[in-house]
Every structure is written in C-alpha cells, then in structure tokens.
Amino acid sequence: MTAVGDLAIETAGVGRRFGAVHALRDVTLSVPRGTVLGLLGHNGAGKSTLVNILATLCPPTSGTARVAGFDTVRQGRQVRRRIALTGQFAALDERISGRDNLLLVARLLGAGPRAARRHAAERLEMFDLTAAADRVVRTYSGGMRRRLDLAASTLGDPEVLFLDEPTTGLDPAARITTWRIVEHLAREGTTVVLSTQYLEEADRLADTICVLASGRIVATGPPAELKARVGGRVATARLPSAAAVTAVMRALLEQGLGPEYDPGRGVLAVPVAGPRDLANVARVLDVHVADAYELSVTSPTLDDVYLSLTQQPAAPPRAAVR
Amino acid sequence: MTAVGAPAGPARWHGAGLGTQLWVLTARVLRAYLLDPRLLVANMLGPLLMLTMFSQMLGSLARAPGFPAGVRYVDFLVPALLITSAMQQAFGSAVGLTLEMRDGIVARLRAMPLWPGSVLLARSLADLVRGGLQLLLILVLAALVFGFRPPGGPAGALAAGALALAVGCCLGWIFVALACWIRNAELVQSVAGLLTFPMIFASNAFVPVGGLPGWLRAVVRVNPATYGIEAARDLVLGVATPGGVAIALAVSAAVGITAAAVAVRGFQRRP
Numbered sequence A: 001m002t003a004v005g006d007l008a009i010e011t012a013g014v015g016r017r018f019g020a021v022h023a024l025r026d027v028t029l030s031v032p033r034g035t036v037l038g039l040l041g042h043n044g045a046g047k048s049t050l051v052n053i054l055a056t057l058c059p060p061t062s063g064t065a066r067v068a069g070f071d072t073v074r075q076g077r078q079v080r081r082r083i084a085l086t087g088q089f090a091a092l093d094e095r096i097s098g099r100d101n102l103l104l105v106a107r108l109l110g111a112g113p114r115a116a117r118r119h120a121a122e123r124l125e126m127f128d129l130t131a132a133a134d135r136v137v138r139t140y141s142g143g144m145r146r147r148l149d150l151a152a153s154t155l156g157d158p159e160v161l162f163l164d165e166p167t168t169g170l171d172p173a174a175r176i177t178t179w180r181i182v183e184h185l186a187r188e189g190t191t192v193v194l195s196t197q198y199l200e201e202a203d204r205l206a207d208t209i210c211v212l213a214s215g216r217i218v219a220t221g222p223p224a225e226l227k228a229r230v231g232g233r234v235a236t237a238r239l240p241s242a243a244a245v246t247a248v249m250r251a252l253l254e255q256g257l258g259p260e261y262d263p264g265r266g267v268l269a270v271p272v273a274g275p276r277d278l279a280n281v282a283r284v285l286d287v288h289v290a291d292a293y294e295l296s297v298t299s300p301t302l303d304d305v306y307l308s309l310t311q312q313p314a315a316p317p318r319a320a321v322r
Numbered sequence B: 001m002t003a004v005g006a007p008a009g010p011a012r013w014h015g016a017g018l019g020t021q022l023w024v025l026t027a028r029v030l031r032a033y034l035l036d037p038r039l040l041v042a043n044m045l046g047p048l049l050m051l052t053m054f055s056q057m058l059g060s061l062a063r064a065p066g067f068p069a070g071v072r073y074v075d076f077l078v079p080a081l082l083i084t085s086a087m088q089q090a091f092g093s094a095v096g097l098t099l100e101m102r103d104g105i106v107a108r109l110r111a112m113p114l115w116p117g118s119v120l121l122a123r124s125l126a127d128l129v130r131g132g133l134q135l136l137l138i139l140v141l142a143a144l145v146f147g148f149r150p151p152g153g154p155a156g157a158l159a160a161g162a163l164a165l166a167v168g169c170c171l172g173w174i175f176v177a178l179a180c181w182i183r184n185a186e187l188v189q190s191v192a193g194l195l196t197f198p199m200i201f202a203s204n205a206f207v208p209v210g211g212l213p214g215w216l217r218a219v220v221r222v223n224p225a226t227y228g229i230e231a232a233r234d235l236v237l238g239v240a241t242p243g244g245v246a247i248a249l250a251v252s253a254a255v256g257i258t259a260a261a262v263a264v265r266g267f268q269r270r271p
C-alpha cells in the first residue's frame, strides 16, 4: 500500500518546544499496523503533545513523523483522511444533540444522509447513549460526553485511532466498556494509540507500552517486559510491634522470599510472584505475630514505573507545592 | 452499557465535497439557534435598542445646520443601523469560534479532512441568515413604531438591507481573522470591541460628516463602513447611484477577501 508497508506510525527524532519548554524530545518509535500503543506518563509528560503531532494538529519543531504512510506536516490532508482523534477534552458541539453531533461528523466524513443516520444510531446504541441521543450535549454528564466523543471518533472506521486519556473521568462500568471497544477495534485491524496515566489500562490494552517522562521516552516494550523490569506485586504488612520481626523475617527467608522491614513505619514488604507466595506470607504472619496486623497486596503503580525507570520522583511532593 | 454489537460493516468514506461541508456546517450553527432561541432573541435586541435610543435622542439633529435638508432623522438613521447591525453579527460569532477552537467541536474538525476555510465560511453563512432576520425586524419596527418612511420606497429599503448584509458580512471577516489569530475569547471580545467603536462611531452613521472636525473627517474617509452606510442611505433616500453602490461593494469586498485570507491562515496555524 505504501512504502513503509506494515508500519502505521513511524517517527524519527520528534521534538516539540513551546518557547523555553521542551514538551517533547527526540521521540523515535514505530507502531506496526493493527497494534495498540499505550503512551504512559504523568501530567506534563508530553502525551498530548505527541498525540497532537501525530494527529497533524501541531507540527514538531524537530524530527519527522509518518502516519498511515504519510508525512504529518507535508501530507496532512492524506493523514487526516485516515485517522480519528479523541482529544483529552471532549470535542463536541455543546449546543446540539448527541445524535446531531454524530450526524455532523459522519456527513463531513462523506456519508450520505441515510448512511449517516444508520451509523449514528448504531454508535449511540454501542456506547449506551440511545436514551440521551436527542438531548442537547450541554446537559450530558462528563462521562457521557467522553463516550459520545469516542463514538464520533469510531465513525468512518479510521485506520489509526488516537485516544488521549479516553477513560479519565469515566465510571468503572464505562471504563470497561471503553476497553472492550478498543479491544474490538484492535481486533478489526485498527491501529490505536492510547495515552493514559494508568498502568493497568496500558497493561490490558496495549501491545507495546511507551513510557514518557519529561518529554522523553524512558522505556518501550511489551507490558509484561516492562512490568518485569518494575517488579511484581508486593505484600505489605503493618505490624503492631517489632517483637516478632526477627522471627518473621527468618521464616520468610526460609520460604525463599525476600522480605524488607522498615522499622520507622513498622511496615514489612514482601515481593510476591503469585498466590502461593501470598499464602506463605499470611501463614508466617499467623504463626509468629500474636496481635492483629494489616496485610495488603499492592500492584506496581505508575509511580513505581517512574521510580524504577527514571530514578526521579514523578511528581513534586505535596509539601513542596504548598 | 451494552456490549459491543456487530458494526454495520466498514464505512471507508472519503470526505465530503465542499458543498456538503458548507451545508452541514452552516446547518449546525443554525440548529443551535433553533434549539436555544434565547441566543437569537438576545442577538435581535441590541439594534432595536439602538434604534429606540438614537431616534429619540438625536431626532433633533434633523434641524441642525449641515443636516441634509428635508430628510427626517429616522430615515437617516435606519440605513446606518442596517450596516452596523449586519457588521456586528460576526462579532458574536467570532467570540464563539474562539471558544470552539480551544476545546469545542472545532478541535475535532481540524483533525478531519476538510477545507479549513469551510468551517469559517459556514459561520459566515449562518451569520448572513441571522443578520437577514435581524434587518427585517429593524425595518418593520422602524416603519411601524418610529415612523420610518423611506423616500426610496420599500424597494429602496430592501435594497439597502441586502447591501447591508453584503457589506456587513465582508467587514465581519475582520473579527473572524482576529479570532483565528488571537484564540482567546476574552481578548477577542475586547479587541473586537475596541475596533467596532471607531468603525461605528467614526463614520457618517449617526451624524452628517459635514459637522465633524477635520481630523475626524479624515478618519471617517478611511473607515470602510462609511462607504456602505453612504450607499445604503442613498438607497433609502432614493438618491442612489450605481457608482456609489459599486464603490461600497468593492471597498468591503476588498477588506473582506483580505481579512478572510488572513483568517484562514490563522485558522490553519497550529498551536
């Protein structure tokens, strides 16, 4: 089809400055067709900037990007024909109904009036908006807007779909539906670029995760690989007193586990690979700790990813802000 | 929420033609007015207020020296109001455009395969419809309540209205250009307001040019609105010449085309 063949996205040294701010530096990545790329990063990491550059909304100040085989700057129109974008902020006409928004987009994409009606009705059904379809968008809740925005982006079956934080602000049910829709689109062969602040989301949806920090790519790879680098789940026990610590530590080490104890907080942390490890931790604590204790299991969070990859705090501590 | 159903097959549309783009985008703006008529009512009220105030306050001007003999003030005022009202249609819609460019639907339209001018032109076309309605209202009310009796007859008044729409639509592109470059609704509002003031008042709209100090007369002469007002007034008074109308149209078309080109460039410019 095009020279790049099976690459939906290819960038070389893409950077973007806003005055003195380097929003993005030297981003080089390639995304095979039909795969899902997860862009993971905190506020200000450069996710939106990268998405906007790829969606032709903002030119890079250095480097080049090709999307669906076309240069985003010189062949913007060709790119725009093949993509759809759900930006971070819902891009809808607030003053008309949800259905009219979808009709507008479908018609502008080139659908005839009847095809537009059919596709709009189908998307409303798919995104559970039929009941509110004929209400003015201004009266929609935040989650409904996001759903409508996403629905509009799926009209016209884009080759590459950009979703900038598509589940921020959605309730859990709507979040899962959005995930299902992304999975469905990916199965149908759509290339999806999705930015998110949630490792869990990137883990579930993405074939490849790209971690951004301060405008740079700090890690790229399949979710499993990335998580392995970060470390797995950790069982955390808050012990009421230090009395049993020595015995507990010894017992855990005998089980082949690697416990760490923080005497300051009275917290014991044990990396666990699976349910068996967790059961062993619980058994050891039951045997050696007389008083009540708290036991919880934490998954690696985006903060852990950041800490392990960048060795710098991901966000300024609250105290410093105040 | 329901599970993902079987979609109706791949769409693979290839972008609407220019005609469809304009039609669909204009209809969207007009539909918003139908759904919230308060917007329309508020829009109509401004010029009616001006009509009331000026016709009552400045009516005695007709007896001032330098005022064209035998002309009633309301007949002098209405054509000017037609032009200034038509011009101000774009004012409000430019502020709306700025808001929509930030995080509204225009953000989406910019990532779609459209001719960038069509978003702007569609707004202008919608303004034209709204403006037509407003001018009709002004003419009817002026005739019924304020004794507007155009010497040029109803035909002259309607021709003045049509001319006002064309002139206003062209000059309104100045505001659209501001919106596309400034991209900050409050700033657009202030700058457009600053610009509107001299365009309306440093003109022959409310007082005859003859009575003005020399430096102001010079300003009036470079104000493109002046030519439109002059031609519209001649049409209403029944003394229009094809030359006057042609000059009015040519001046505003020149301003309009220049401003439109600037506007489209600004619209395409990425943040």
Ligand SMILES: Nc1ncnc2c1ncn2[C@@H]1O[C@H](COP(=O)(O)OP(=O)(O)OP(=O)(O)O)[C@@H](O)[C@H]1O
Binding pocket: A018, A021, A022, A023, A041, A042, A043, A044, A045, A046, A047, A048, A049, A050, A088, B271
């Ligand atoms: N138009 C702009 N002008 C100036 N600076 C900008 C502009 N857009 C983005 N930036 C800066 O670029 C950096 C990256 O911003 P970006 O919006 O890409 O982050 P993000 O990862 O999407 O963050 P968030 O999670 O908050 O959406 C930030 O420091 C931001 O302040």
Ligand SMILES: [Mg+2]
Binding pocket: A047, A048, A049, A088, A164
């Ligand atoms: Mg963002």
